[in-house]
Amino acid sequence: MTYLHNIGAYFIMIKDIFRRPTKWSVMKPLILKDIDDLIIGSLGIVAFISFFVGGVVAIQTSLNMTSPLMPKYLVGFATRQSIILEFAPTFISIIMAGKVGSFITSSIGTMRVTEQIDALEVMGINGINYLVFPKFIALTLYPFVISIAMFLGILGGLMACVYGGYGTMEDYIEGVQLDFIPFHFIYAFLKTLVFAFLLATIPSYYGYFMKGGALEVGKASTTSFVWTSVMIIMVNFLLTSLLLG
C-alpha cells in the first residue's frame, strides 16, 4: 500500500510542478542558482570519473584482446561504444543520483524540517512549483554534462591507450570512427533526458514529503538515492529494449 501511495503522490507532485507558477522575476534567479548547483557544480566530478573510467575501459579492452587476429583499432571502437551507449548516460546518472539527488533531497528536506516549506504554503505559494520547477529546468541542461562525459571518456581512453603503450593514436582514432551510427547518439541523449527528469523529481519527492527531523533527512536522502538508481536502471532497460532491441 505504501508503494502505491508513493506512486500516486509522486504523480500528483509532477502535476503540481506546473500548477500556479511562481512569478518569472522570482523564478529566474532560482533557475540560475540550480544550474550552478546541479549542472556546473557536477562538472568536476563527472569530468574526473569519465576521463579515468574511459582510460580503464581502453586498458581492459586492450588486455583482453589476446588473439593477434583481432585488429588494434577495436580498442577505440569498444571504448566509444561503451562510453556513448552506457557509461556516460547511465552510470554517470547513477553517480549523479548520489551527488545531485542527495543534495536535492537534503536541501528540500531541511526546508521541510525547519518549517520553511510551511512558510511558503502559508503565504499561498505553490511550494512544489517554487522548489522543484527550477531543478527540473536546470536539469534539462543535463545532456550537456553527459556530452562532456562522452568526450572526456573517449579522450581518457585515447590517453591510456597511447601513453600506456597499448596501441597507437591512429589505431584508436580509426576505431572511434569505425561503423559510427548517429542513432546511438539520439538513443543516448533520449535516455539522458529521461534520467534528468527522474533525477529532478524523485529526490524532490522524497525531500518535499519527508516527515520528522534531522535523522529523517539523512534517511530520506538514502531512500531517494536507492529509488532514483533503481528507476534509472529499470528505465534504461526499458528504453534499450524499445530503441535498440
Add this chain to the structure above:
Amino acid sequence: MIEVKDLQKSFGDSHILKGITTSFDKGKTNLIIGQSGSGKTVFLKCLLGLFDYEEGSICYEGKNFSKLSRNEKTNLRSEMGMVFQGSALFDSMTIAENVMFPLRMFTKQSKSEMEDRVNIVLKRVNLDNAHDKKPSEASGGMQKRVAIARAIVNRPKFLFCDEPNSGLDPKTAIVIDNLIKEITEEFDITTVINTHDMNSVMEIGKKIVFLKDGLLEWEGSNETIFKTENEAVTDFVYSSELFRKVRKMYLEEDAK
C-alpha cells in the same frame, strides 16, 4: 476578526479537535493556550489553512475559508502573516531578502519601493543594521524579529504566531511579546498566538482561549484568568509556586 464554529479535525482514528467554537478579535492579541497534546498546533494550522478539517467553519472577516475558490484562498493567504516557532527564515537569503520575499511574490512594486518598505519594517523591529546578514548569523531573538518583519511587511490583516518566544531568554521574550502587541494595535491586525509562556499570558493576553483534549475549556483575558475558578485552567496556569503567589496577591489586592 476570525470566527470559528464547531471545528473538528481527526488524524485517522485520533480525534484531535472535537468541536471548537470561538472568535478572535481585531486589534487584539488573542492567545491559544493549553497543555502539550491539547490540539493547539493543529488548531493553529487549521486557522492557517495548512490542515483541512472535517466539520465546522472558519470565517476570516466574514469569508468562509472552505468555501473560497483556489484563487480566493491564495488571495486570503497573502493577507496572512505567520511567525513560526523556529522562525522558518529562508537560509539561502539575507535578512533583507527574507523580509522582501512576500513583496516580490505578491506585489508589483519596483525594487526601490520594496527596499523602502523593507527598511521601514526592519527599523520597526529594531533591526536597522542587519540587512546583509544571513539568518544563520543572527541570534534567536534577531531571527524572531526578522520573522515578525517578514510577516507584517505586506500589511497583513491576520498575524499568526506559533510559540514566538520559545527558546528565548526572558528579557528577549518580553521584547518579542511587546513588539507583537504594539504591531497588532498599531496596524489593527487580528493576531493569534499559540503559546506555553505564562509571562505572555499575563502581559499580552487580551483574549485567551484555553484548550483541553481538543475542546475549548475556557476563554477570557489576562484579567479574568486571575479570578477564574476553572480547575483545568488554574492547574495549568498556576502550576508554579511563583504564579500561585502572584495570583494570591492579585486576588487579595482585588478584594481590598
